[in-house]
Amino acid sequence: MASVENHLIELLPRKDRQHLLGLCNPVPLPFAEVLCEPGRPTRYVYFPTEGFISLVALIDGSPGVEVGMVGREGMLGAHLALGVAVAPLRALVQGSGIAWRIGTPTFRRELARSAALREGVHRYVYVLMAQLAASTACVRFHLIGPRLARWLLMSQDRARSDSFRVTQEFLAYMLGIRRVGVTLAASVLQRTGLIEYHRGNLTVLDRSGLELAACGCYAADRRAYAALMR
Secondary structure, three states, rough: OOOOOHHHOOOOHHHHHHHHHHOEEEEEEEOOOOOOOOEOOOOOEEEEEEEEEEEEEEEOOOOOOEEEEEOOOEEHHHHHHOOOEEEEOOOEEEEEEEEEEHHHHHHHHHHHHHHHHHHHHHHHHHHHHHHHHHHHHHHHHOOOOHHHHHHHHHHHHHHHEEEEOOOOOOOOHHHHOOHHHHHHHHHHHOOOEEEEOOOEEEOOOOOOHHHHHOOHHHHHHHHHHHHHHH
């Protein structure tokens, strides 16, 4: 049985938390599994306890670009709280792990029953909106190196480990750039002693230095979450 270890659930009053968990089942999040597609009905809501999920915007049949990330701090399926049944983005498991899963009809009934859950999800929707807006501006205005540093910090936060596995192909896909751009940016971070990267295995060596190398979007995301999700 998975432990709670999901901040959104942990913020609920004890009675509401226990009632929600009684309706959920722990399920694995296999790497690279697609949990939902844009425009398709949402079957399940996920509250990750380990691992993390990329939210990917698809445009004109392109592979897409990551515009958000969900880990143990949040949930996948928050749009249901707005009365919208279809997913707005592709959800792709980026870091394997475990999540609490609940069916959409059951989750909607629980939303109607629990005022605390509704308030928490509504606050999280705002946090997601801020993250999506920041990611859009980040892609447009920030250089690849600071964007890569931000992405690595976000991934490390959710992996809860200094080391995790990620390929250059996957990084290029997530950042919406060519692989050569990832190679050059990662080489700079490695030469300055911030990371170690070899054959898909990445280790953050200098967390503070990586934060200084990242664009301001990372710190802004953290401030937005800390201000609302407490």
